[in-house]
Amino acid sequence: MTIAPGSRYILPTDENERHRLERQHAYLRTEVYNDRLIFDINVHIPDDGYVLDAGTGSGAWIMDLAPELPKSVHLYGVDTSTKLFPRDPPVNLNVSKGSVTKLLPNWTGRFDFVHQRLLMVGLLKTEWPVAIAEIFRVLKPGGHVQFLELINDQPAAETPATKKHEALRIALYEKQGLMYDCAAQLPRMLREAGFVNVAERERPAYVGKDAGPYGMLGKQVLEGAFRGMKTPVMKAGGLGIISSEHEFDELIDELDNEWEKAGCTRYAFNLVCAQKPY
Numbered sequence: 001m002t003i004a005p006g007s008r009y010i011l012p013t014d015e016n017e018r019h020r021l022e023r024q025h026a027y028l029r030t031e032v033y034n035d036r037l038i039f040d041i042n043v044h045i046p047d048d049g050y051v052l053d054a055g056t057g058s059g060a061w062i063m064d065l066a067p068e069l070p071k072s073v074h075l076y077g078v079d080t081s082t083k084l085f086p087r088d089p090p091v092n093l094n095v096s097k098g099s100v101t102k103l104l105p106n107w108t109g110r111f112d113f114v115h116q117r118l119l120m121v122g123l124l125k126t127e128w129p130v131a132i133a134e135i136f137r138v139l140k141p142g143g144h145v146q147f148l149e150l151i152n153d154q155p156a157a158e159t160p161a162t163k164k165h166e167a168l169r170i171a172l173y174e175k176q177g178l179m180y181d182c183a184a185q186l187p188r189m190l191r192e193a194g195f196v197n198v199a200e201r202e203r204p205a206y207v208g209k210d211a212g213p214y215g216m217l218g219k220q221v222l223e224g225a226f227r228g229m230k231t232p233v234m235k236a237g238g239l240g241i242i243s244s245e246h247e248f249d250e251l252i253d254e255l256d257n258e259w260e261k262a263g264c265t266r267y268a269f270n271l272v273c274a275q276k277p278y
Contacts, residue, residue, distance in 0.1 A: 001200065003146075005175065007020065008101070011225060011228040011229065012228050012231070013081045013084055014059055014081040014083070015149045016224075017224075017228060018084050019056050019086065020221060020224040020225065020228075021031075021057050021058040021060055021084065022058060022060055023217060023224075024060070024105070024221040025058075025060035025061060025064065026217065026227075026249065027214055027217045027218045027221050028144060029064065029124050029271075030115075030214055031203075031205055031206070031214050032148065032203045032205055032269050032271065033271075034220050037061060037064060037065045037068065038065070038113065038115075038146065039043075039146060039201075039271055039273060040144060040146065040199075040273040042144075043112075043113055043144045044112075044230075045069055045073055045112050045113055046073075046112065047070045047073065048072055048073070048074075049069075049073050049074070049076070049112040050075075050076070050110050050111045050112055050113075050115070050140075051065070051069070051071070051073060051075050051111065051113045051114075051115070052076045052077070052078070052107075052111045052113070052114045052138065053076070053077040053114075053115050053116075053118040053166075054078055054100040054107075054114060054115065054119075054135065055078070055080075055100060055116055055117070055118075055119045055122060056077030056078060056079045056095060057079055057083075057084050058084040058085070058086060059077050059084075059085060059086035059089065059095060059254050060144035061088075061115060061117070062075055062077050062093065062115070063086050063089065063093070064275060065174070066090045066092070066093060067155075071090070071091070072092070072266070073092060074092060074094075075092050075093040075094070075109075075112065076089070076093070076094050076095070076096075077093065077094070077095040077096075078095070078096055078097070078098040078099070078103070078214060079097065079098070079099065080097065080099050080122070081097070082097050089168050091274070095229070097116040098136065099146050100116065100119070100123075100131040100134055101123070101127050101130045101131050101134060102134065103134045103135075103137070103138050107137075107138040108137055108138060109137075109138070109139070109140050109141070109142065110138055111138050111139050111140060111143055111157070112139075112140055112143050112144070113143060113144050113145070113146070114135050114139060114144075114145045114146070115139065115145075115146050116131075116135070116145070116147050117146075117147065117149070118147075118148065118149060118150065119131075119146035119149075119176060119182075120149050120150065120152070120173075120179060120180070120181065120182045120183070121178065122178075123178070123179070123182075124176075124177045124178060124179075125177055125178065125179045126177070128179055128185070128189060129189055129192070129193070129264075130196075131188060132189050132193045133193050135176070136193050136194055136195065138274055139276040140209075140276070141276055141277065141278045142198065142275065142277075142278045143275070143276045144201075144273065144275050144276075145190075145270040145273070145274050145275075145276075146271070146272070146273050147186055147270075147271070147273075148269055148270070148271050148272075149183035149205075149269065149270055149272075150183060150184050150267065150268075150269055151161050151183045151184070151267075151268045151269060151270050152166075152169070152170075152173075152181060152183065153180065153181045153183075154182060157219070159258045159262075160258075161251060161254035161255040161257070161258050162224055162255060162258055163250060164241065165226065165252075167241060167259045168233065168239060168241045168242065168251070169229070171236075171239040171240065171241060172229060172233055172236065172239060173234060175236050175239060176232065183269070183270035184270070186200070186272045187200050187272055190272065190274045194276070194277070195274035195275060195276060195277075196254075196274070196277045197273075197274060197275040198272065198273075198274040199272070199273050199274070200270055200271070200272045200273075201270070201271045202251060202268050202269070202270060202271075203256050203268065203269045203270070203271050204266055204267075205218060205266070205267045205268060205269055206218065206265070206266055206267075207222055207259060207264070207265050207267065208248075208259050208260070208262060208263050208264040208265050209260070209263055209264070210264035213266060218261055222267070223252065223255070223256055226252055226255065227249075227252050228250050232248075233248060234248065243252055
C-alpha cells in the first residue's frame with residue numbers, strides 16, 4: 001500500500017483501491033444517490049457548461065456522468081494524486097493534479113456544477129473552510145455544489161468490534177488533523193461561505209447479506225476502506241488501541257463477523273446540496 005506523498009489522504013492509491021472505488025461508486029449510485037448522479041433536480045447543465053469533480057480519485061463519478069451529458073460539456077477532475085486517474089477518459093474530460101484547497105486562478109466563475117465526496121479522509125479540519133471557499137469562487141453565480149460524506153458520529157451498532165473500531169477511527173482522524181464530524185458540519189460551513197439553498201438529506205446505507213446484493217457490495221466496499229487504514233494506524237503506533245498489524249486484521253475480521261451475525265447493519269451518509277447566489 002502507498003499513501004499519496006504530501007497528502008493527508010489515509011487510504012491507499014494502488015490498483016486494489018481503484019477497484020474498490022469503482023465498486024463503491026456502483027454502491028453509492030444505486031443505494032445513496034437513488035441512481036441520480038446529480039441529486040438536485042433543479043440543477044441544469046447547459047450544453048456548453050462546465051462540471052468539476054473535486055477529489056476525483058479514479059474518476060468513477062465523472063466518468064459515469066459523461067455519457068449523460070452532451071459531449072460539448074466541459075468536464076474536469078482534480079486530485080492530489082494522479083495514480084488512480086481514469087486510463088481512457090472521454091475527449092471532453094480533463095483530469096489534472098491539484099488540490100481543492102488551491103484551484104486554478106483562471107477558474108474563477110467557470111463551473112456550473114461541482115461535485116465532491118468522501119474527502120473526510122483527505123482534508124484537514126483547517127482546510128475544509130478553504131476548500132469550500134475555493135469551490136464558491138470557481139462556481140458561476142447560480143452554480144450548484146454537491147457533497148457526500150459518511151455520518152461518522154452516528155454509531156452503526158453497539159457491539160464490541162464496532163465500538164473499538166469507531167474509537168480507532170476517531171483517534172486516527174484526530175492524529176491526522178481530519179474532521180471526524182464533517183458530514184454534520186458541512187451545512188454550517190457552506191452557509192458561512194455564502195452559499196444559499198443549502199439542503200441536507202440523510203441517506204441510509206445498509207451493509208450485510210440481508211440487504212441483498214447491494215448490501216453485500218456495500219459490506220465489501222466498507223470493509224476494504226477500513227482495511228486500507230492499516231498503514232496510517234500502524235505508522236501512528238496503533239494509537240494506543242492496536243498493538244500489531246495482526247491485531248488490526250483481527251479487529252476487521254471481528255467487525256466483519258458482527259456484520260455477518262447481524263445480517264444487516266445501518267450506516268448513513270449526509271448528501272448536501274447548495275447554490276452560489278446570483
